[in-house]
Amino acid sequence: MKITVVGTGYVGLVTGTGFAESGNDVICVDINEDKIKKMQQGIVPIYEPGLETLFHRNIKAGRLSFTTGLAEGVNFAEIIFLALPTPEDEDGSADLSYVMDVAGKIGEIMEQNPVNTYKIIVNKSTVPVGTAEKVKHLIKSKTRKEFEVVSNPEFLREGFAVDDFMKPERVIIGATSDKAREKMRLLYEPFVRSGNPIIMMDLRSAEITKYAANAFLAMKITFMNEIANFAGKVGADIDKIRIGMGTDSRIGKRYLFPGVGYGGSCFPKDVKALYKTGLEHDYEFKLLKSVIEINNRQRTILIPELKAFFNGNLKNKTIAFWGLSFKPETDDIREAPALYMIDELLQSGANIKVFDPEAMDNVRQKYKDRLQYAANMYQALEKADALVISTEWNMFRTPDFDRMKKLMNRIAIFDGRNLYRPELMKNLGFHYISIGRPDVNVSHKLWKEF
Numbered sequence: 001m002k003i004t005v006v007g008t009g010y011v012g013l014v015t016g017t018g019f020a021e022s023g024n025d026v027i028c029v030d031i032n033e034d035k036i037k038k039m040q041q042g043i044v045p046i047y048e049p050g051l052e053t054l055f056h057r058n059i060k061a062g063r064l065s066f067t068t069g070l071a072e073g074v075n076f077a078e079i080i081f082l083a084l085p086t087p088e089d090e091d092g093s094a095d096l097s098y099v100m101d102v103a104g105k106i107g108e109i110m111e112q113n114p115v116n117t118y119k120i121i122v123n124k125s126t127v128p129v130g131t132a133e134k135v136k137h138l139i140k141s142k143t144r145k146e147f148e149v150v151s152n153p154e155f156l157r158e159g160f161a162v163d164d165f166m167k168p169e170r171v172i173i174g175a176t177s178d179k180a181r182e183k184m185r186l187l188y189e190p191f192v193r194s195g196n197p198i199i200m201m202d203l204r205s206a207e208i209t210k211y212a213a214n215a216f217l218a219m220k221i222t223f224m225n226e227i228a229n230f231a232g233k234v235g236a237d238i239d240k241i242r243i244g245m246g247t248d249s250r251i252g253k254r255y256l257f258p259g260v261g262y263g264g265s266c267f268p269k270d271v272k273a274l275y276k277t278g279l280e281h282d283y284e285f286k287l288l289k290s291v292i293e294i295n296n297r298q299r300t301i302l303i304p305e306l307k308a309f310f311n312g313n314l315k316n317k318t319i320a321f322w323g324l325s326f327k328p329e330t331d332d333i334r335e336a337p338a339l340y341m342i343d344e345l346l347q348s349g350a351n352i353k354v355f356d357p358e359a360m361d362n363v364r365q366k367y368k369d370r371l372q373y374a375a376n377m378y379q380a381l382e383k384a385d386a387l388v389i390s391t392e393w394n395m396f397r398t399p400d401f402d403r404m405k406k407l408m409n410r411i412a413i414f415d416g417r418n419l420y421r422p423e424l425m426k427n428l429g430f431h432y433i434s435i436g437r438p439d440v441n442v443s444h445k446l447w448k449e450f
């Protein structure tokens with residue numbers, strides 16, 4: 001099939017490359033000229049494991065190309081995917097301007113084309129309920145040509161995007177005609193040969209399914225953070241609790257790890273957008289309101305611990321950070337908890353020295369010379385008064401603790417991802433604070449109260 005994908009971010013580029021990999025001819029369109037130029041030169045503009053191989057293979061095979069020309073993409077394709085940003089607006093709702101702007105232009109381009117070919121415009125961006133209908137009305141106001149709008153929300157996870165796209169657990173299609181449903185089924189069948197379902201539904205249900213899934217996962221993480229905070233207060237161990245809970249198949253083992261809150265380009269904005277959409281339809285999601293509030297608090301939950309350690313004075317203290325991306329295996333720093341902590345620490349007069357295996361360029365662009373950038377994880381520790389671990393990259397899991405001790409000014413670790421065993425850290429002589437586990441530094445003071 002002939003496919004065009006508009007927007008070549010984490011979703012669009014993986015989608016375009018994935019469809020090319022299964023034999024389709026794909027044009028990827030983006031407004032960002034630098035990005036398109038890079039891709040035309042064979043450079044992948046984002047970090048996503050496994051993407052590079054597929055990217056090069058399909059360019060070489062002539063199935064994948066890039067342009068800034070929307071008209072070229074629209075006139076070429078039978079199916080046009082919108083993988084455009086839907087960022088958080090000032091009031092917390094989803095900003096639909098990117099989607100509506102491109103939808104309007106697609107209508108105009110279709111009208112100008114003398115050939116009358118049926119097109120399917122597929123919305124892959126995460127959008128509030130009712131958006132597909134809005135897109136349909138807008139395009140209809142611009143052209144008399146035959147087209148349909150389909151909702152096909154994306155569930156890929158950054159860091160696993162290629163695998164998730166190539167072998168999705170399910171494909172959700174919201175459509176209004178058998179013709180569109182059949183085309184979409186044909187396109188996706190090669191990706192679900194192992195038997196995972198292609199689930200057909202109406203447009204509105206498809207749009208809500210995406211928000212409901214993200215809000216549920218954000219809630220699951222948040223629930224565990226609440227239990228962890230409580231466990232830490234009463235001398236219990238969240239890791240034991242987590243394993244005890246996770247063995248219940250109704251709960252499951254995943255998304256139970258406590259930490260410094262969720263971040264990224266999806267959960268924060270999607271939970272807020274669903275809450276906002278609820279209000280617009282006269283429904284208040286009280287649960288989501290709490291999730292948002294708790295997560296806001298969780299992102300900086302280590303700051304009071306740091307302040308206590310330095311007797312309230314962080315001025316000129318050097319704090320090292322391991323991990324800046326919102327999760328491992330991505331260079332994406334959108335809404336990353338590390339940045340919220342860094343902002344607070346900078347305000348308190350601390351010096352910040354950072355290391356991340358993939359996100360350094362993005363962080364440098366944002367903070368410029370306000371931070372010190374280390375070439376590797378150990379260099380970040382040189383003369384540091386404390387280390388904050390904010391992202392659980394594999395390389396941080398088994399570090400050389402002796403080397404760390406020699407490099408650091410004061411051997412204190414504030415671990416936002418519970419990477420190490422508290423008892424081990426105590427034996428090694430570290431001041432060690434983690435999330436929701438007995439505080440080894442105060443030697444079970446709280447236990448005695450029970």
Ligand SMILES: NC(=O)c1ccc[n+]([C@@H]2O[C@H](COP(=O)([O-])OP(=O)(O)OC[C@H]3O[C@@H](n4cnc5c(N)ncnc54)[C@H](O)[C@@H]3O)[C@@H](O)[C@H]2O)c1
Binds near residue numbers: 124
């Ligand atoms: N990132 C994820 O993990 C993920 C997962 C599932 C769903 N989503 C959703 O998918 C959508 C896209 O997310 P993303 O993370 O890929 O975004 P992104 O910000 O990484 O990429 C968006 C791309 O669109 C381009 N763009 C902006 N305006 C354009 C225009 N007028 N014409 C052409 N291109 C334009 C940008 O230059 C950018 O390259 C969002 O709605 C998001 O919520 C994201």
